[in-house]
Amino acid sequence: MGMKSYRKELTFHTPTRRAFINITPQVEAAVRESGVREGLCLVNAMHITASVFINDDERGLHQDFERWLEKLAPEKPYDQYAHNTYEDNADAHLKRQLMGREVVVAITNGRLDFGPWEQIFYGEFDGRRPKRVLIKIIGE
16 A cells, blocks of 8 residues: 545635634545545645644633733734734734644544544634635555
8 A cells, every 4th residue: 555645725714803713624524535544634824824723622712812812912003013014914924923834643543643632723813815724644
């Protein structure tokens, strides 16, 4: 049995500037579609104002993330950032840097090999337009 490679893109268009979306079901579906039984699954945001990360799917925690990120990289005032000349999204770039670009999860026996409570999330920090997430799976 040889090495397999599988690629899939997801597109998100959030109605709000910021959002956290559990994308675990879509990633699990891609693993099934890939036919890979043993390997690795990379999931990354393809935009510099969005993130992919692993954590718990708990509403209070997501509110805590929002408050924490807003303290570290507040959206306003817009003029506090050198990047904000014709755009107002410098905070989104910084929030992405804090939450990370991608995750890699092992695939064992055809399933994502998670620890307790782990889920994969798409973090949107400058939404209201379509953005893509890449799923790349390699293995046997």
